[in-house]
Amino acid sequence: MEKDYKRELEDLMMIVINEGGSDLLMSEGRHPTIRVSGFLIPLVRKPIFSKDDTYGILGELLNSANKELFLKNKEIDFSYDYSGDGGAPKVKTGARFRGNCYFQRGSVSIALRLIPKKILTPAELNLPPILETFTKKQQGFFLVVGPVGHGKTTTLASLINVINEDRAEHIITIEDPIEYIYEQKKSIIDQREIRVDTKDFPTALKSVFREDVDVVLVGEMREVETISTAVTAAETGHLVFSTLHTNNASQTIDRIIDSFPAAQQDQIRIQLAGSLMGILSQRLIPRISGGLIPAHELLINNNAVSNLIRERRTHEINTVIETSSQEGMIDMNRSLADLARRGEITIENAYLHSLNSRALESLI
Numbered sequence: 357m358e359k360d361y362k363r364e365l366e367d368l369m370m371i372v373i374n375e376g377g378s379d380l381l382m383s384e385g386r387h388p389t390i391r392v393s394g395f396l397i398p399l400v401r402k403p404i405f406s407k408d409d410t411y412g413i414l415g416e417l418l419n420s421a422n423k424e425l426f427l428k429n430k431e432i433d434f435s436y437d438y439s440g441d442g443g444a445p446k447v448k449t450g451a452r453f454r455g456n457c458y459f460q461r462g463s464v465s466i467a468l469r470l471i472p473k474k475i476l477t478p479a480e481l482n483l484p485p486i487l488e489t490f491t492k493k494q495q496g497f498f499l500v501v502g503p504v505g506h507g508k509t510t511t512l513a514s515l516i517n518v519i520n521e522d523r524a525e526h527i528i529t530i531e532d533p534i535e536y537i538y539e540q541k542k543s544i545i546d547q548r549e550i551r552v553d554t555k556d557f558p559t560a561l562k563s564v565f566r567e568d569v570d571v572v573l574v575g576e577m578r579e580v581e582t583i584s585t586a587v588t589a590a591e592t593g594h595l596v597f598s599t600l601h602t603n604n605a606s607q608t609i610d611r612i613i614d615s616f617p618a619a620q621q622d623q624i625r626i627q628l629a630g631s632l633m634g635i636l637s638q639r640l641i642p643r644i645s646g647g648l649i650p651a652h653e654l655l656i657n658n659n660a661v662s663n664l665i666r667e668r669r670t671h672e673i674n675t676v677i678e679t680s681s682q683e684g685m686i687d688m689n690r691s692l693a694d695l696a697r698r699g700e701i702t703i704e705n706a707y708l709h710s711l712n713s714r715a716l717e718s719l720i
Contacts, residue, residue, distance in 0.1 A: 361412035369438045371399065372470055373451055376647070378505070380453070383465035384410050393642055410464040417455060417466065425551075431458040435533040435549075436468070454535050469505075471535045475517045476510070482650055483511060486684040487636065491518045494570075496633035497590035501602045506640045507650060508599045509535055509575070515597065516573055519543060526568055530560040531575035543571075561585040564594065574598040580615050587624065590631040603711060604688065605635040605655035606673040609665060629665040632657045637688060639709045641701045649700050651709060653677065653688035678715075693719035 379391040387398040426432040438451045453468040500508045513536040520543045532550035554560040558581040590596040602608040637653040692706040710716040
């Protein structure tokens with residue numbers, strides 16, 4: 357009897373949703389595994405996947421064009437709408453999954469991340485209230501940074517939705533793949549997916565100058581051309597939001613500048629010093645009571661920060677953040693120490709996520 361892979365896939369997705377999980381991992385020779393509050397949990401009641409199982413699930417996740425692209429490139433990003441019509445009981449809140457298929461040792465592996473359809477407010481995400489001030493700006497460049505899996509996309513979606521609810525703006529998102537789906541409220545929101553709606557990030561970004569756009573969300577800045585165009589867009593009257601896989605604000609600025617050839621670095625310093633609004637670095641930390649809670653570092657660009665960027669003194673930015681809480685800046689160690697003092701996280705996890713454990717020691 358032929359297996360119903362759509363039913364099997366959606367049954368696994370339902371388990372992720374009902375267990376409060378974030379990810380689903382499937383590969384040949386292993387039980388399907390979910391991640392809950394940062395921990396991997398094998399679903400031992402489910403059979404170990406065979407080669408036929410992985411290809412059967414793959415056939416449900418990818419259309420023929422994407423499957424051909426996957427077999428050619430050996431990996432692919434995509435999204436999948438959970439509908440519950442494959443035989444699994446429906447859930448009250450529908451969901452999407454962001455996926456990546458890849459090969460390892462000649463076998464197919466699949467990683468899916470849950471993207472809830474409901475976009476939470478900044479307050480519901482425990483984000484610093486000051487972040488909403490950036491959504492009220494008319495132009496500038498705001499970055500959310502941190503490791504993979506620490507909620508950068510969710511934070512940006514929440515901020516974009518604040519604009520959507522408060523202002524009549526034309527918002528374009530450029531994503532690979534599209535993750536959160538926005539319900540258009542006061543704003544017009546166009547969502548463009550790489551390979552489906554546009555060729556690539558640089559092409560889509562260059563087009564915003566001709567599309568009467570007010571706000572741009574760039575899912576990820578992967579290459580110099582994308583960074584350069586995003587900064588130029590922020591200089592020319594657009595409000596630009598994006599992400600980078602960096603650890604903190606000073607490293608982010610250095611990464612952006614160092615990605616350019618030496619002859620162009622002074623120019624990008626000047627542009628960044630003038631267009632940058634702020635950088636939020638975020639970590640999701642296991643909560644003692646269950647689930648995850650964010651800790652933050654927030655850099656707000658002021659005259660002192662602009663001068664440090666121009667003068668190649670980005671190593672001093674950490675000190676500015678530590679001494680500028682009265683301006684709304686947030687030091688990561690203070691954020692971690694505050695969570696530990698309130699009994700939200702363990703002291704061990706505070707140290708684990710600190711980039712300067714010696715400085716943290718004086719705060720706890």
